[in-house]
Amino acid sequence: MFDIAFDNVNEIIDMNGHGIYVWSVYSIAISIIIVSFIVAKNRIKGVKRKIKIKNAPS
Amino acid sequence: MFRLIKIESSKLFYKLKSWLGPMLIMILVLTAFPLSIDISQFDLEKFYFSIIVVSLLMTSFLATEGMFEEDYEDGSLEQEYLVEKDFYKVVLSKIFVYVCFIGVPIAFIGAIFSFANGVAIGNFINVFISLSLSNLLLFNLFAFGNALSINKGAMLGILTTLPLALPVIILLGTAIRSIQYGNSFLEIISLMIGMGFLISAIMPLIISTTLKTHID
Amino acid sequence: MISAFIHKFSSPKSFVQITKTLYPLFIFTGLSMLIIGWTWGLLFAPPDAVQGNSYRIIFLHVPAVIFAELIYFFMALCALMHIVWRVKLAAYLIKSAAPIGAMITFIGLFSGSIWGIPTWGTWWQWDARITSTLILFIMYLGILTLHGSFSNLEKSDRLMSILVVIGVVNIPIIKKSVDWWSTLHQPASISVSGGSSIDPSMLYPLIISIIGLGFTLISLGILSSRSYILSREKNKKWVLKHV
Numbered sequence: 227m228f229d230i231a232f233d234n235v236n237e238i239i240d241m242n243g244h245g246i247y248v249w250s251v252y253s254i255a256i257s258i259i260i261v262s263f264i265v266a267k268n269r270i271k272g273v274k275r276k277i278k279i280k281n282a283p284s
Numbered sequence: 285m286f287r288l289i290k291i292e293s294s295k296l297f298y299k300l301k302s303w304l305g306p307m308l309i310m311i312l313v314l315t316a317f318p319l320s321i322d323i324s325q326f327d328l329e330k331f332y333f334s335i336i337v338v339s340l341l342m343t344s345f346l347a348t349e350g351m352f353e354e355d356y357e358d359g360s361l362e363q364e365y366l367v368e369k370d371f372y373k374v375v376l377s378k379i380f381v382y383v384c385f386i387g388v389p390i391a392f393i394g395a396i397f398s399f400a401n402g403v404a405i406g407n408f409i410n411v412f413i414s415l416s417l418s419n420l421l422l423f424n425l426f427a428f429g430n431a432l433s434i435n436k437g438a439m440l441g442i443l444t445t446l447p448l449a450l451p452v453i454i455l456l457g458t459a460i461r462s463i464q465y466g467n468s469f470l471e472i473i474s475l476m477i478g479m480g481f482l483i484s485a486i487m488p489l490i491i492s493t494t495l496k497t498h499i500d
Numbered sequence: 501m502i503s504a505f506i507h508k509f510s511s512p513k514s515f516v517q518i519t520k521t522l523y524p525l526f527i528f529t530g531l532s533m534l535i536i537g538w539t540w541g542l543l544f545a546p547p548d549a550v551q552g553n554s555y556r557i558i559f560l561h562v563p564a565v566i567f568a569e570l571i572y573f574f575m576a577l578c579a580l581m582h583i584v585w586r587v588k589l590a591a592y593l594i595k596s597a598a599p600i601g602a603m604i605t606f607i608g609l610f611s612g613s614i615w616g617i618p619t620w621g622t623w624w625q626w627d628a629r630i631t632s633t634l635i636l637f638i639m640y641l642g643i644l645t646l647h648g649s650f651s652n653l654e655k656s657d658r659l660m661s662i663l664v665v666i667g668v669v670n671i672p673i674i675k676k677s678v679d680w681w682s683t684l685h686q687p688a689s690i691s692v693s694g695g696s697s698i699d700p701s702m703l704y705p706l707i708i709s710i711i712g713l714g715f716t717l718i719s720l721g722i723l724s725s726r727s728y729i730l731s732r733e734k735n736k737k738w739v740l741k742h743v
Contacts, residue, residue: 229544231543231544231545231546231547241552241553241554242547242552242553244552244553244618245553247614247615247618248542248554248556250614251561251610251615252557252560254610255560255610258603258607259716262599262600262603263723266724269727270723270727272727273730273731273734274743276731276734277730277734277739277740281740432646432659432662433649436650440645440649443642443645444643444663446642447635447639447642448666448669448670450631450635451670451673493662494659494662497655497658497659497662498655
C-alpha cells in the first residue's frame, strides 16, 4: 500500500500522458484556495485598520 | 378570495403591456425560429419543442416581471398588507390571475404552434396540459424571484430563481418527450400536478413573507 | 429551551473568541491531512485498472463536490435559525460561507470537467449530475448577488435566508440525480452508511483528503466570518476591545 507508484520523477510528472490533467487541476485548485486565504486574511486586516482609524483619539 | 381575484383581474386587464406583451413575444419567437433556419435541412418536428420550452421560460419570466413592483412603488401593496388579515391570499389571488390570464393563453399558443409543426391532433390536449402545468410552476417561482428583487431589476430575479426553474424545464422536457414517443405521460403529468399543488400552496406563503420583509 | 440555548451560544462576540482559539488547530489539522491525503493519493495509490492515472483527480474532485453540497446544507440550517429565531450570527455565517461554497463548487465543476477529457472524451456533458451542480453554483452566485443588492443589511439577511431555504430543494436533486436519471456520471462509490466500491489503497487517502479539505474550509470559513462579523459589528464595544 505504501510503495510509490512511479519509478522516477519524469513518470510522476507525465503519469502516462495524464499528468497534464492531474497536475493542472491540483495546481489551479491549490492556487484558488491559497488566494482565498490571502484575501480573507487581508480583509480582516483591512477591517481592523478601518475600525482603528475610525476610533483613533483625535 | 373572490373579491381579491376580481380586483387583481381588473388591475391586470388595464395593464395591457403585462398580459399582451408576453403573448406577442411567444408568437414572435415561435414564428421567427422556423424562418431563421433552413427547415429543409432540419427535422423541425424533433426539436421545435425545445424552442417552445425556451420561449415559455422567457415569456413566463417577462409576464411576472412587474407583478409586485408597481403595487410596491405606488403603496398599494403596503395598504393591502395593512388592510388584509391574510396577506398571503392577496399573493395567491395575484398568482392565480396571472396564471389564468397570461399563463394559460401562452400555453395555448405553444400548443397550437406544436400542432402546426407535426404533433398529432390527439396529442394537442396533452401538450396544452403539460405547458399549462409548467406555467403554473414557473409563475410561482418567478413571482418569488420578483418578490425577492422587487425594485432591483429583472436580472436579480432571474439569477435568484433560474436555478429553481431549471428542474421544471427538465420535467417539461421529459413530459414532451413522453408525448412524442408515447410513453409514461400519465406518470409525469401526475408528478407535475402534485408539484403544482404543493408549490401553489407553499409559494404564496413564502412570497408574502418576502414581501412583508420589504414592506417592514 | 432550544431558543434559550441558541441565543446563549450564538453571540457574534463569543463566536469570534471561540473560533480564534480553534483556528490554529483547524488549519494545522486541515493542511497536514490534505498534504498526507494528496501525497498518498497522487504518488502512492496504485493506478486505476480502467482510467489509469487520470483517476487521481478523485482525491480533489470528490471532497470538493461533497463540501459544495454540505456548505449549502449548513447555510440552509443557518437560514432556518435566522428566520425562526432571528439569530444574527446565523445570517453572518451564511454570508461568509456562500463565497466559499461558490469557490469549492467551481473547483468541483472544473476538476470534473478536466477529468472528463481523458475518461469520457469530453469536458462537458449536459448530464444530470453536472447540470445540477452547475445550478448549485449559480445558486451560490444568486445568493451573493441578492445580499449585495440592498443597502439595508438586516433586510438583505432575511431575504437571503428565505432564498437559501427555498434553494435547499436542489440538494437532494443533485445527490440523487445519478440514481434518478440515466447519466454518464457514475453513482456514488462511497457512502456514509458503509459499503464502498473502492479498493482500500485508494479509499484511505480519499477519506483523509475529505477530512483535510473539510478542516481547511472550516478554517477559511472562520477567517471570512471573522472579517464579516467585525465589519458588521464595528460599532459595538466588544469589537473595539477586540481590535
